[in-house]
Amino acid sequence: MDESDADGEAGGRIELGSASAAPGTLDRGRLPVAELPTGGAERLPVVVANGAEDGPTLWLTGGVHGDEATGVAVVQDAVAALGECLADLAGAVVAVPVVSPAGLRRNARETYYADEDPNRHFPDADAESARPPKLQERIDARLYAAITGHTPDDTSEFAVETVGTNAAADALIDCHTAGVGSESFAIRDRVLYGDRRSESEAAALSAELGRLIDAFGLPVVREYPAAEYVEENLQRSTAGAVLNEAGVPAFTAELGAHSVVGDARLDAGVAGVFGVAVEMGLVEAEAVPESVDEPGVGVDPAPVEFPVRRFRGPTTDDSGLVRHRVAAGDAFAEDDVLADVVNAAGEERGTVRADSDGYVLGRCEGLAVYEGDPIGSLAVRDDGDLVVPRDADEE
Ligand SMILES: [Zn+2]
Structure with a gap:
């Protein structure tokens, strides 16, 4: 793969699973990620909104927890709204509204593959296990390959072919919800340095992340300190792995409470996605549809001044x-x-x-x-x- 494919700025047609979007078009398709015991494949829904002009690629994911309704709706509605302004879009948006179909079928956080959090199994080169990876880890690795353009060490027929697909992310927003009655907020992970990157590279990545997360418009809450972060396997969450393993700016949005779509939170999430798209140069501020709020409108601000x-x-x-x-x-x-x-x-x-x-x-x-x-x-x-x-x- 050449460098221009890896950073998603090559332009041209974008292909992911069965979706194939020429410049200036939107396409929907399915990305097969695993075989099911009942026959057929587990397939993730994908939506590709490919702008008329070249530019960066923003990924939106939701529904890694199958009961987090508002996050799914934000991804669906944001990519649809961005699809309405393809002529003004310089770059692309790739959306996977339901990362965990098996959680969605149960309306539950966990899947029936395993009674574990599906958002703690993304790749981490330092994760050591004496046992071969189980299904969730394989699915997460295949999605990670699609997001990052890193071809995985995976010989199965479901290994995601990423070379030359132009789909690799320049940034990712992973949409979630939290507990009953919860505030909305965005989680800023700390950037770890060591084997993956130097301290100065980590500082540059963290600064870019800060710019994008501020543009989203929700109060920012920093993630747990490093030791607790790794102990809780949060470096293996969707945003954690894309940020700390792949080195691509990524954050988690927590949009109110689970199980029922919150309309105000949905509007705030869509507004936040547009805020990030403007910050990335995907779309000019003047081209944002009038139906979309300014980022942060209708969101309770943090009641304290300190980080x-x-x-x-x-x-x-x-x-x-x-x-x-x-x-x-x-x-x-x-x-x-x-x-x-x-x-x-x-x-x-x-x-x-x-x-x-x-x-x-x-x-x-x-x-x-x-x-x-x-x-x-x-x-x-x-x-x-x-x-x-x-x-x-x-x-
Ligand atoms: Zn969640």
Whole structure:
């Protein structure tokens, strides 16, 4: 593959699976990624909106968690709206609205292939396993090959042929939703340096990511610190692998709560995609359709001024029924009581206090808590770096 194919700027026809879009056209198709026991193939829906002019390629993915309705709708509606302005599009948008058809069929986060998070199995060259990869890992590796243009070490008939398809991403937005009643936010992963890239290359990649995520218009929440990030396998999420393995700017959008499409969140997501497309030079600001809002319109801004990172907690020391004192969007200070834990008769058993300043993204679902359970999804003050060594001992 030559360099112009790898960075998606060669122009010309874009082919992915059965979709084939000449410049100035949109096509829909299917990308086979695995064989099913019942016959036939697991196929991911793909939509390619190929602009009349050459330019960068933006990927949109949704539905890696099969119950995250708004994320799927954002990808469907954003690529359709971009498809309405192909004459003004310099570059292309490649969309996969449902990354996990097996999760969608169940309306559930996990698939029936395995009771595991499908968004933790993307390639990581450092991941060591004595066992051969199972189905989800193979599917994620094939999608990753399509996104990045990296031809995988995969001899199956479902290995995605990427050479010369012009489909490789210059940026990716992976659309999700969070818990019941959750705020909308965008997650900015830290860029790791070490074997993959130097510290200065990581800084340049992080700066480019910062530009795009700010253009999306949702409050930005930094991802967990490096050790917790790798421990939770988040470098193997869709955005994590595209960013930290392939070195392509990528982020996760969390668009409110799961299971039902939230109309305001849908509008904010589509507006955010256009904001990123404008920032990338895919489309001029004047060419954005009037029906599309400015990025960030209708979105609750962060109620604090300082940088924040994602935090699941604090945890309760007592088992019982949780009675929250704060709601999504509320700011709090270190040592504030965030929740009481009571027994079933309603008597106080204990309180749960904030470990630091921040605000509430959402409350954990479920009335019952056991000792050690987190009670919230928080955005807490972050004084850490955005560019960090993958292994602490590389410092
Ligand atoms: Zn999700």
